[in-house]
Amino acid sequence: MGGMTVVGICEDDPDVRRVLTDALKMGGHRVVIARNGREAVENLGRDSGVEVLVLDIGLPDADGRDVCHALRAAGQHAPVLFLTAFDAVHDRVSGFHAGGDDYVVKPFAISEVLVRIESLVRRARPQPESTSGLVLNPDRVSVHVGDREVTLTPTEFRLLAAIAVEPGSIVRRRTAVAAAWPDGAIVNENTIDSYIRRLRVKLALIDSPVELATVRGVGFTLR
Amino acid sequence: MGGMTVVGICEDDPDVRRVLTDALKMGGHRVVIARNGREAVENLGRDSGVEVLVLDIGLPDADGRDVCHALRAAGQHAPVLFLTAFDAVHDRVSGFHAGGDDYVVKPFAISEVLVRIESLVRRARPQPESTSGLVLNPDRVSVHVGDREVTLTPTEFRLLAAIAVEPGSIVRRRTAVAAAWPDGAIVNENTIDSYIRRLRVKLALIDSPVELATVRGVGFTLR
DNA sequence: GCGAACCTGCACAGCACCTGACTGCATGGA
């Protein structure tokens, strides 16, 4: 709602930084600055309190989309506004593919950027399910804990997501199947067991602190 | 545990209806459909048998929240899961968290909706016995006292739940058997004794202050 | 002290689940 928002900016051009910072402060927000990709990873990460990110695509040391990837991998799920140079509009698609939520083409009207930032904050989705260190990342179809990460297959991801919706409580077998195989597919009773096993192997690979446990006769749970 | 739940859906988009219905049926539930606000009031009311409601916020003829109000006014107290369009999320301030309800943003993952629905149902169901320090947790098929907890098997849980309905009062042997073995199964008279024993062992494991006592010739009780 | 009700420990069969490997299919690159 109206209150102050913490905006993380990653932009190498001092002038653009200045304009953005001033405008945002005028609008009653706080700003955290990063001059390049390295600083972005350092200052704008998961626990930085940043609620929305503004990333320049054309950074000296990195592509803004890579920065986005890195931040996402580190558990930062704040919505992203990409700034792209006019002659790079075709990159727009890959920007979205990186998990970004909006883009603005340079040169931009500052008012437009402000409006979009606030719009992004408003529609920031409720935190993706993060479970005692286990973070599911839909953008990358992966799960990571700390700095270790494994990519999952789509089916693996749906299954784990279904079980992780409410850590600690048990998801019944039927429910898990219905959730992971949505289109009314009839799968062998045993199939889910295979996938559970695969998930366990992958979770072990990243030293997951949470265990994918079986509750015999009922279903599965995360603990 | 967990049997079938009757889910009422109010959604105008046929595709979304289809996806939800399929997934819910796969999950072992029954579904009652309403295509708009008018049908919702007609089909999903107090005596419809519906145990949980899924309401689209953006209906052609009405706001889903108004539908909710109308249903509530008509004595329908089932918990509600709202579906809201992505660009209308900021509307959620308008207080539908009120009744312990939930919401999901479109486009949604079916798995999330499924699990959330079942979670709502569980929470809404007769909140059992926190009396006497012993707490039964249907979510986890477990019982705990203080910070100590043991998980039970489904049969153990049903039996204990039957006896724990009202601590102090005596539950007849027959009654307990009927509750723990619902589908009229014929079990050896002695089988229940075995389960009582196991429950006693497990309760001792967590230093339960309440005792699972025998009332000779009548049944069992908690004290 | 006697019988019925109940407790206890154990044994066992079935089944839920685990495991590792395999097949078929789609995709993408050489």
Add this chain to the structure above:
DNA sequence: TCCATGCAGTCAGGTGCTGTGCAGGTTCGC
């Protein structure tokens, strides 16, 4: 076009827990 790769789903075989029943001991009421 063909091959490599990876994903989805299946299968057969093994393992251990759960549910169940039995046999014998113990307690309670009379």
